[in-house]
Amino acid sequence: LYNDYLQRNAIRNDLDNYLQEMGSVTANNIQNWLAGRSLLIENLSQNVALNADTDNVSKLLEQKAVTATFMGAYLGNKDGTFIIRPDSKLPDGYDPRVRPWYKSAQSTSGSTLTEPYIDLASGQLVISIVNGVLKDGQSIGVVGGDLSLQVIADSLNALDFDGMGYDFLISEDGKILVHPNKTLAMKSLSEKKTKNTPRISSELSEIDVDGETRIVTFTPIKGLSSVNWYIGLSVDKDKAFSM
Numbered sequence: 757l758y759n760d761y762l763q764r765n766a767i768r769n770d771l772d773n774y775l776q777e778m779g780s781v782t783a784n785n786i787q788n789w790l791a792g793r794s795l796l797i798e799n800l801s802q803n804v805a806l807n808a809d810t811d812n813v814s815k816l817l818e819q820k821a822v823t824a825t826f827m828g829a830y831l832g833n834k835d836g837t838f839i840i841r842p843d844s845k846l847p848d849g850y851d852p853r854v855r856p857w858y859k860s861a862q863s864t865s866g867s868t869l870t871e872p873y874i875d876l877a878s879g880q881l882v883i884s885i886v887n888g889v890l891k892d893g894q895s896i897g898v899v900g901g902d903l904s905l906q907v908i909a910d911s912l913n914a915l916d917f918d919g920m921g922y923d924f925l926i927s928e929d930g931k932i933l934v935h936p937n938k939t940l941a942m943k944s945l946s947e948k949k950t951k952n953t954p955r956i957s958s959e960l961s962e963i964d965v966d967g968e969t970r971i972v973t974f975t976p977i978k979g980l981s982s983v984n985w986y987i988g989l990s991v992d993k994d995k996a997f998s999m
Contacts, residue, residue: 764997771971771996772960775917775989779958779975782915782923783987786908787977793825793903794867794885794981801867801887801899804831808889808896810839817841826901827878831889832858833897846876852898860982861886861898868982872905872933872942881905881941905941909934912987921970921991928984930956956986962993969993 803816808831816822817829818841830840832852840846852858860868870884886900912923912934925934930945930953946953954961954972961972971993974986 763999767997767999768960771991772973775960775971775973775991776958776975778915778917779923779973779987779989782912783975783977785911786925786987787979789908789911790869790885790980793901794869796821796825797885797887797899797901798867800829800901801889804899805889805891805896808833808891813839814841822901827875827880827882827904829899829901831897831899834895844878850876857884857886857900858898861888861900862895864888864982866981869980871927871983875902878902905934912936917989917991920995921989924988924990926956926974926986926988928956928986933985956988971996 813831822829828840832838836851838852857870867885867887872881872883875882882902884900884902886898888895889897922936926932932940932943952963954963956974963970970990972990974988977985
């Protein structure tokens, strides 16, 4: 019994260190991925501010670096006009000024990351990086770029923790943003079929899911503007302690 106790504690300590390390690496990868795209939007905003006529804006939105990075890049003008590339069919009367992404950029300095939402043009679940455009200290609009959550999902799904489990993306308020089980996306963590909802912290906690015990922990993604997201890691306890 004493040997079992020692080994169980040793496995748990090793598991804790392993999950913390993997969580940090994954969180840093996503943070760096988003940071690079934020810089591109900030640069686009500065270029648009220098010359905001329609022809110039269209050329800036059609730059290879922009089109290769974003599903769509756009400018919402303060007069309500909207320019997007690739050109997309939007509902009649579309006004960018009433959209959450526009208001978010207007109320924040620097680039802003939005919560996931259904894109009207593509119908896909996307996140946007937006940045206000200032000329002589006055706002002339907001530029932004849409990113598919599938890219982040593919990055997370590449990890299986030696067959023990999976990771997922979650917001501070417990909303699941990306999960291997796509039916759980945009649902609250408390809606999962678990006997107890885990607390979002770096400590290991145990939950019962469909009759099996899983060990769960969370790692914050640092440096994101306007949102607080976490990498959640979930492993099967029986597999983790199989030795």
